[in-house]
Amino acid sequence: MSVTVFIQGRNGVTRWQPGKRWLLLPMLLIAAGAGLYQYNQLRFETQQASADNERQAREQQQRQVKQLKTATENQLSMLVTHVAKMQAKLTRLEALGQQLAQNYQLDEQFDFSAEVGVGGPSEYGSSIELDQLLSDMERLALGIDKSNTQLGLLETVASNLNIEQERYISGRPVGKGWLSSPYGLRNDPFNGHRAMHKGIDFAGAEGTDVIATGAGVVTWAGNMFGYGNLVEIDHGNGLRTRYGHNEALSVAVGDVVAKGEKIASLGSSGRSTGPHVHYEVLRNGQQIDPKQFVYRHAG
Template identity: 75%
Template sequence: MSVTVFIQGRNGVTRWQPSKRWLLLPIILMATGTGIYQYSTERFANQQAKVDENKQLRQQQKQQVVELKTATETQLASLVTHVAKLQAKITRLEALGQQVAQNNLLDDQFDFSTEVGIGGLSEIGNGVELSQLIDEMNKLASRIDNNNVQLSLLETVASNLHIDEERYISGRPIDKGWLSSPYGLRNDPFSGRRTMHKGIDFAGKEGADVTATAAGVVTWSGRMLGYGELVEIDHGNGLRTRYGHNKSLSVNVGDVVAKGDKIASMGSTGRSTGPHVHYEVLRGKQQIDPQKYVYRKAS
């Protein structure tokens, strides 16, 4: 098939018969345009999908930032509350220390009165910077350390004020009972011979409490030849007391006991004829008559 084209010009009609290539040109142009259109459409769709994806990602990130901010504010509010509680506890600690110092007439040497006034915002956590909060916590830690040092010194001083009273040996090592054998020469209950009795015996009910006659440190708690179950307490200044023939012991070597503390239960262990406490007072390594300590008034 052939196509003939007649073109009217000034010089007349011109005849032009295109070849088959010219006939294929419109088809090629149409196919090319269709391909370009499809490519552009796909590219636009891909770009739109990426835009939508980025938009969704930004929305997620924005939500995460909001959640992180909320969590941070909650934690900060919790820290502020914790600091407020610490401040309140320190205030009570300072008040207690000041009271103890006044009771012992030492308030002029120990100052617990600084920075006791505490204030705060009406809404907990609002307007508080983390650096500010950390600084406040560091100040609290410093105040706690300072107060602990002062209270330790105060405790030592207060203890020293009363240590002489506690170490003052007086009274009997039992609440109920009677003096069954005094200090000095006596007939030995086993051999009948005249021997030196280097302590005082207090008879009573088996299992009754045996108490310290003064404060001190336990230097012996266990069995000793002749004494049975024995407790020995060092009261300082070269003075010691011994409590023998016990049924059981309530203290260990190294324990610090106060005047009147239970140290044992009355028994009849060792060289004994019945339930009693053999009570001795030693100055240095020598037993002395404990009677003057037993019957003197407590300081």
């Protein structure tokens, strides 16, 4: 196959017939153009894919950041709620402690208003600072621990005050009655001989309530020679009281009785001439004059 090219010039028409090499040139150009196009297309697709991957990675990071932010905000909200509960507990502890201190006149020793826990943002919509929140929670925890410690000490002091007040022996063992025989030497009502009377007798109507003159533990509740139906109470610190000649007993050994509690009914059991209660106070096992306890003011 041959190609003839006619070229119009000033001197007429010139015929040119290219060789095979000239015929291959367009094909080479077309092939080169197609290759360049494919290269550019592939490069474009590669860049597009890389851009898509980067975009997807950014979107994934944004989603993770959003999820982390949401989770953090939820956790911080829970922490704020926890701080609020701690504040409420601390306020309640302080109020209770202050009331107890005032009731027992110890407010000078226990000042629960000195430290008040504050923490966490209080304005709606304000930002939450984690470091500040943790600091507030630590301060609140310390405040609650301090208040609990103070309440424990206060409770111990108050309990000791109550115990000492209850154990404080004072008053008469009967609500209604009269002193019929004092402590000391007297003529024995049965034989007329001089004898040591180691207690005080309070006479009254049979069945009258016999009451404990101080709180303690019942160490004897039953018949004892000479005493008839006897109640003995240990008040601690080496002090005991005895209540003899009762008609009936209202307590048993091991019972814990309060000051002023009924322990028996007045009678005339044992070595007795009539309804009365024989009242003794013993210190370290030895009877002493109960008069100092009968007539002293209640603790």
